[in-house]
Amino acid sequence: MGPLEGWVVGEHTADGVTHPTYRKGTGPGVVMIHELPGLTPECIRFGEDIVARGHTVVMPVLFGTPGEPSSARAVLGSLTRVCVSREFHAFALGRTSPVAGWLQSLARDLHAELGGPGVGAVGMCFTGGFALAMLADAPVAAPVLAQPASPFPVGRRRAADLGLGPDDVAAVRAKVAAGCQVLGVRYADDRAVGTRFDTLRRALGENFLAVDLPGARHSTLTEHRDEGAVARVLDFFDEKLGTA
Template sequence: MALLDSWTLGEHAFDGTTHPTYRKGSGPGVVVVHEIPGVTENVIKFADEVVAAGFTVVMPRLFGSEPPTPYTPPQLARSMTQVCISREFTTLATGETTPVAGWLRSLARELHEELGGPGVGALGMCFTGGFALAMMVDTSVVAPVLCQPSVPFPVGKARAADLNLSPADLATVKERAAGGCAVMGLRFTGDVAVGTRFDTLTRELGEAFIRVEFPGRKHSTVTEHRQQEGVDRVLAFFHERLDP
């Protein structure tokens, strides 16, 4: 049986942009945004764990080949080229929200309107790690999780500390955090791709930022270098914030 045979293929359109989506499960909604190079086998397996925990998962495909996308050096290179030339994403700019955030917020709103409840969860990883923070600007997102956020690419101190948010979006995120919307982040402490963003998040959000950190220089906390404690913490966070 293919990994996605039990998932329902659909699509979501917003502001002239359409991306395919995969949906499965029942219960409160969670948007799982894949990492580079795409919707890989381990991304699907993680999403299946979220479904098994009692959630409706919608997994958009923003880039990469037809899933399951192979996790190979050639595919990594192709996906990296794709995101670097696409107008939907930012890679080096500071103080700027990634353009695809609008599309993702629309997806979250639609899911929340359908399912009701307190809101939906959002989880990004690696290149898309910070996207969950940008989605939090929309009040439909009440459980944002950032797995090793790596954009903008940490070339220099300013980029390494940047949250990939415009000043206006950062102000909204801070306001929502002060109002009780917690943000969870996961990383390996030696992961240079994350830069100093966790320190920025702690400074800007205070106790609303929940740091989940593991020793070592690995990268993908819930997929390629999966940490069971991290997965358990994420699922508990979703239950705490999303269950009616």
């Protein structure tokens, strides 16, 4: 039995771009965006955890081979893809990656189908900031940023950048000022995250809820899974979205 056994394969198209999706569960919707190098077994395990708590989970495939374990070769292949693709801004300052529009469309469709206060969104590693970008223009009620590492922290400015254009920063701040909370999870000494948590604290104030885990590991919810962090994210979805 493969790690994607029981997941329903689909696809979503927006602005002429189509990506595959995997879906499972019942209840309020959550968009779970995989990290580099792709939708690994560890990412799928976390998706199963969300399903088990009473949520409908949709996992888009943005790069990589679904179900393939992480390896140096897989990471290199996905890095090459995100660095050359027009959908992603791996190094640009103060710009929102175009894939955010596709993810916002996916969230709108899921919310229109399932209703409720909104959908949850969790991004990890390279896609960590995408959950925040979705909040800018989609019905996202529970955004989670797990070790956000984009743009790649080459230099001080990139290490602090949120990967959002000015208009999207303003839209996010307005929604947070209106009461939406944003959950962030990281290992405190993870250099890939840079100083983004400081930027988020300044931009979002007390409605940025930070979980700082001890150590210098990276993948809080998957490869370097911390059970306390997983429980905090699941509780956040339950609190903001309800359950089936």
